[in-house]
Amino acid sequence: MGKQTAEAGATPAAVQQRGFTRELEERLLRYVRIDTQSDDSSATSPSTARQYDLLNLLVEELRSMGAQDVRLTGYGVVLATIPPTVPADCPVIALLAHVDTAPAFNATGVKPIVHRNYDGADIVLPDEPGVVLSPSQFPYLAAKVGDDIVTASGTTLLGADDKAGVAIVMTAVRHLLENPGLAHGPLRVAFTPDEEIGRGVHSSLPADLGADVAYTLDGAGLGEIVFETFSADRADVHVKGVSIHPGQAKDKLVNALHLAAKILDTLPHVTLTPETTEGRQGFIHAYQLNGTAAAADLHFALRDFELQGLRERGELVTKICAAIEATEPRARITCSITPQYRNMRYWLEDDMRPVDLARESCRRIGIEPFTQPIRGGTDGSRLTEMGVPTPNLFTGMQNIHGPHEWVSLQDMAHATAMCVKLAELWAGERRGAAARRATPLEAAPVDWAG
Ligand SMILES: [Zn+2]
Numbered sequence: 001m002g003k004q005t006a007e008a009g010a011t012p013a014a015v016q017q018r019g020f021t022r023e024l025e026e027r028l029l030r031y032v033r034i035d036t037q038s039d040d041s042s043a044t045s046p047s048t049a050r051q052y053d054l055l056n057l058l059v060e061e062l063r064s065m066g067a068q069d070v071r072l073t074g075y076g077v078v079l080a081t082i083p084p085t086v087p088a089d090c091p092v093i094a095l096l097a098h099v100d101t102a103p104a105f106n107a108t109g110v111k112p113i114v115h116r117n118y119d120g121a122d123i124v125l126p127d128e129p130g131v132v133l134s135p136s137q138f139p140y141l142a143a144k145v146g147d148d149i150v151t152a153s154g155t156t157l158l159g160a161d162d163k164a165g166v167a168i169v170m171t172a173v174r175h176l177l178e179n180p181g182l183a184h185g186p187l188r189v190a191f192t193p194d195e196e197i198g199r200g201v202h203s204s205l206p207a208d209l210g211a212d213v214a215y216t217l218d219g220a221g222l223g224e225i226v227f228e229t230f231s232a233d234r235a236d237v238h239v240k241g242v243s244i245h246p247g248q249a250k251d252k253l254v255n256a257l258h259l260a261a262k263i264l265d266t267l268p269h270v271t272l273t274p275e276t277t278e279g280r281q282g283f284i285h286a287y288q289l290n291g292t293a294a295a296a297d298l299h300f301a302l303r304d305f306e307l308q309g310l311r312e313r314g315e316l317v318t319k320i321c322a323a324i325e326a327t328e329p330r331a332r333i334t335c336s337i338t339p340q341y342r343n344m345r346y347w348l349e350d351d352m353r354p355v356d357l358a359r360e361s362c363r364r365i366g367i368e369p370f371t372q373p374i375r376g377g378t379d380g381s382r383l384t385e386m387g388v389p390t391p392n393l394f395t396g397m398q399n400i401h402g403p404h405e406w407v408s409l410q411d412m413a414h415a416t417a418m419c420v421k422l423a424e425l426w427a428g429e430r431r432g433a434a435a436r437r438a439t440p441l442e443a444a445p446v447d448w449a450g
Contacts, residue, residue: 013365013417020171020413021148027167028150028412029112032159037107038100038194045202046076046100046193054099054166058191061170066177067189075202076194079209082176082187086427090185093426094211095172095419096379096390097165097218098195101157102401111153114409120145123406128154131403140221140398147408158405160397164412165217166191168395172419184423190214192379198340201382212431213354214390215422216380222411223362224394227348227355228373229381230282231310232340235300235317237263240332243294253293254330260289260296263333266320272313280373282309284317305343305373341377344384344391351435354389361421367414393418 010018034054039047046052058078062070067080084090101107115123120142123133131154135142141149152158173189176182188211192200195218219226241256264286270276277283282304289298302313314337325333348355355371362369380390396411398404 020416031163040197051193078191080189084186091212094188094214095169098162101159102196104401105157115149125154147410151406160407161400164395183427200379219392219394226392228345230303231343233302237298239296256296341381365417
């Protein structure tokens, strides 16, 4: 069958998909070239001024496509409204994506490459020929033969995390604004900074967003819908020793570094660490140690899917600190536990409509949705806790935060179609309608493939 015949016989959905794919490519390639890396060590908000390069561009683009109430907040979030096309009192839904890229890898000078109609072979990235994307190493890639694959050039990350999400939201919004015949309620859009350093949700965001339900477009493989994340606390340990000149130290020096090392050594090594756990198991992650003989600081990430497990992680660190302190009465060891974010399932189980409608919109575009708990948090974890239920939806992004990052434009086009469908499905709901609770089956632990 010739190409023309295929085009002539294409379904409206296929034509729409091709239109989305072209627009997504144009947007993604433009957005990833803008360096928006966030910086954990910065105290400002947003953490880096370069994030404004994309935030300001999105303000302009939203205004020129006809979105309303477009503004950039003082804390660096772009907000906009897409007015409803139906008169009904339906819930306000929001679509979110983050503009920053991870500090974990070089993000300057990204050169995106489109590998059109992927043939299933190894993809060698030209600027660092040792960096090879091989379908045997990355099975998801093997499933994308025929798709248009976007990669970086080998020396940088791509930044599909989360510019794929930004491009998807922008394309869906442009499509809705240009097609007022499509039914949807009031829609809000937010582009946030600093998600990668855990500072994406400002305390004013829920009120400024003004949404009943939100979705982050920050997930991975086709069909993935996440409504379960880790619960997270941080443990900060301070060890105060006794400092003295080493030449006169006999029976006087209490070395904080040795005590810090003892704490690390006493904590579990062959269990309860990130490198020895998977699936639904929690962990204690020692991620930072600094100090001198006089004083040392240790920082731990505590993670578990259940609050009981999370409490136990904190108690273990606290007990070990007390035990080490007891071995050296002249030392002072303190341990403080700070809550970070909570598993969004606790809130979503009380009203599963945000998840159910996401699943339904996925099925309506011909994709079978799947759910798995993620061993991390999202901006949606915090937003959900603050009263705006916010599941995370797929974008297609793969191998994020490094040179092997890639995304399929066709996956992104499906995500765009899902957003449009989701807006339509929410138009059939009413504000204040009865919540739909999770059935016991859904509330039970989801199988984890890890
Ligand atoms: Zn992300």
